[in-house]
Amino acid sequence: MAERPEDLNLPNAVITRIIKEALPDGVNISKEARSAISRAASVFVLYATSCANNFAMKGKRKTLNAGDVLSAMEEMEFQRFVAPLKESLEVYRREQKGKKEARKDKDKKADSEEQDKSREEENDDDDERMDEEEQNDEEEVDN
Amino acid sequence: MAARLSGGENRLVSLPLSRIRVIMKSSPEVSSINQDALFLTAKATELFVQYLAAYSYKHGKGKEKNALTYSDLSHTAEECETFQFLAGIYSMMVKPVCNTQNEILLLLNYSPTGHQYSVYHWTGTCKLH
Numbered sequence: 001m002a003e004r005p006e007d008l009n010l011p012n013a014v015i016t017r018i019i020k021e022a023l024p025d026g027v028n029i030s031k032e033a034r035s036a037i038s039r040a041a042s043v044f045v046l047y048a049t050s051c052a053n054n055f056a057m058k059g060k061r062k063t064l065n066a067g068d069v070l071s072a073m074e075e076m077e078f079q080r081f082v083a084p085l086k087e088s089l090e091v092y093r094r095e096q097k098g099k100k101e102a103r104k105d106k107d108k109k110a111d112s113e114e115q116d117k118s119r120e121e122e123n124d125d126d127d128e129r130m131d132e133e134e135q136n137d138e139e140e141v142d143n
Numbered sequence: 144m145a146a147r148l149s150g151g152e153n154r155l156v157s158l159p160l161s162r163i164r165v166i167m168k169s170s171p172e173v174s175s176i177n178q179d180a181l182f183l184t185a186k187a188t189e190l191f192v193q194y195l196a197a198y199s200y201k202h203g204k205g206k207e208k209n210a211l212t213y214s215d216l217s218h219t220a221e222e223c224e225t226f227q228f229l230a231g232i233y234s235m236m237v238k239p240v241c242n243t244q245n246e247i248l249l250l251l252n253y254s255p256t257g258h259q260y261s262v263y264h265w266t267g268t269c270k271l272h
Contacts, residue, residue: 008166014157015192022193023200023211032213033199037192040216040229042166044191047228048184049167057172064167066179073187077225081190088186089179092155096178 008042015041048072158185195219195226 015038019029051072052064059068066089073081163185167176176184195216200206202222203215220229 007162008169010158010162010166010188014159018157018189018192019196019211022197026209027200028208028210029196030210030212033211033216036213036216037195040195040220041188041192043229045163045166045184045188046170048187049170049173052180052184053170053173063175063177064173064180065177066183069180069183069187076228078187078191078194080194081187084190085183085186088155089183092182093179095155 010038010041012038047076051075156182156185156189158188160185163188198223198226 012034016029016034019034019037023029048069049064049072052068055068055071055075056062056064061068070082070085073079073085160181164176164181167173167181167184196211199215199219200211203212203218205212205215220226
């Protein structure tokens with residue numbers, strides 16, 4: 001839950017990286033421009049949420065789902081996002097399903113042969129932990 | 144090290160989902176969000192950031208100096224219809240204003256110098272818990 005207004009901000013380092021990906025190499029992005037884009041991104045999230053929620057309410061549902069967000073994009077005139085979003089969602093769903101199955105396998109193995117953990121699974125866990133650490137580093141550097 | 148690099152580069156979404164969820168939940172009418180909707184909102188926000196940056200650079204004056212400036216962005220918010228929701232007339236810097244119960248009463252736009260305020264058109268209140 002948001003406790004302070006700062007909780008509505010997005011991490012600057014991540015926003016900067018995303019901006020750089022969209023611009024030609026070597027373009028200088030002023031500090032004010034970064035901050036303006038970051039705040040615009042927070043407003044975008046609120047605006048999209050509000051639009052998506054209207055679609056959920058129309059459907060008499062309490063939980064926002066993927067369809068609501070995609071409808072919101074159309075409503076907001078960001079139709080251009082719909083196709084790439086659908087593609088990413090497919091990949092994301094596959095990824096989540098894979099993770100779930102890996103977890104199930106792990107549980108099974110843990111039951112039968114507790115000591116013999118597969119090396120591959122251990123590596124997977126390490127990757128996830130590192131990702132989290134990386135995220136934290138970035139946030140700290142910027143604050 | 145290699146694992147760390149590949150993990151960072153190939154991640155499907157780089158914005159933290161936990162933070163996106165906090166922002167979404169700050170909207171009082173929203174009760175729950177499923178995982179797909181959360182992922183899509185985060186991804187859409189990334190696309191939005193790229194589109195806003197690329198559009199502003201392409202149509203802005205900073206391009207002559209190989210730079211993306213604040214005025215390029217406020218120009219976009221004022222001139223481009225798609226980005227109109229950002230146009231707080233003067234600028235797009237948004238600052239939430241809270242009452243004593245810690246509810247956001249409104250979001251204010253303020254100039255880079257912080258002196259000129261104008262009310263942002265998004266009037267929903269969001270509770271800070």
